[in-house]
Amino acid sequence: MARALGSYEGPLQEAIHRWKYRGILSLTSLFGEWMADALRRHWGGASPELLIPVPLHTRRLRERGFNQALLLAQNLSRRTGIPCDKRILRKEKSTLPQVNLSGAEREKGVRGAFKIAEKKDLRGTSILLLDDVYTTGATVNECSRVLMAGGAKKVDVLTLAHAVKRT
Numbered sequence: 001m002a003r004a005l006g007s008y009e010g011p012l013q014e015a016i017h018r019w020k021y022r023g024i025l026s027l028t029s030l031f032g033e034w035m036a037d038a039l040r041r042h043w044g045g046a047s048p049e050l051l052i053p054v055p056l057h058t059r060r061l062r063e064r065g066f067n068q069a070l071l072l073a074q075n076l077s078r079r080t081g082i083p084c085d086k087r088i089l090r091k092e093k094s095t096l097p098q099v100n101l102s103g104a105e106r107e108k109g110v111r112g113a114f115k116i117a118e119k120k121d122l123r124g125t126s127i128l129l130l131d132d133v134y135t136t137g138a139t140v141n142e143c144s145r146v147l148m149a150g151g152a153k154k155v156d157v158l159t160l161a162h163a164v165k166r167t
Contacts, residue, residue: 001156002140003042005034008133008161016132016160020068031160032075038158039080039128048128048156051077051084054143055091055114072160073130082128088150089143090117106138114143116150123151128158135163 006012019027039047053069061067070086077084093113116122129143134157144155 001042002134002137002159002162003038003157004134004159004162005031005038006161008135008163012161020064020132023065025066025071028071028075031072032079035072035076035130035158035160036079039076042158043128043156046126047080047082048126048154049082050125050127051082052089052127052129052143052147053084053086054129054131054139055086055089057091057094057113059094069131072132076130085120087117088120088122089147090115106136107141110138110142114146116146121151122147124153125151126154126156127152128156131157131159133161133163134159 008016015027015031018024019031051073053067053073055069056064056067067086073084073086076082091113092115095109095113127147129140129147131140134140140157140159144157147155
């Protein structure tokens with residue numbers, strides 16, 4: 001299951017851009033509050049056992065200075081008590097920025113980019129994967145595939161926004 005707080009347009013898109021590209025990190029708390037509400041609404045009593053942020057490649061992390069998905073996961077963890085682990089999943093392959101790529105290019109670009117980094121027994125674990133924007137699903141699908149191959153029982157996804165397909 002994948003859920004987003006809203007569409008990646010208008011005020012939500014502007015807020016995400018300010019947070020992600022202008023470094024207005026004070027928005028993290030508001031986003032975390034919204035995500036906690038979404039978690040209760042969509043998952044109810046079947047909350048995941050572990051929160052995992054979509055990792056950034058070390059090069060991108062140095063450029064941006066923070067991993068937006070990690071900030072969301074840590075904030076959500078504080079609000080819910082669900083453990084967050086940033087060490088399990090690692091992005092080993094640097095990829096092109098996804099923003100201008102087609103769905104097929106995104107899938108090809110992220111294939112093999114993520115690996116299980118820390119040897120942790122994920123067997124039977126219910127995971128909630130967190131990211132900022134769900135566009136084509138290529139990134140979260142590849143992360144989910146790797147986590148399932150590592151033994152996870154279930155991987156759901158929660159993002160701030162989902163891209164709106166224009167026809």
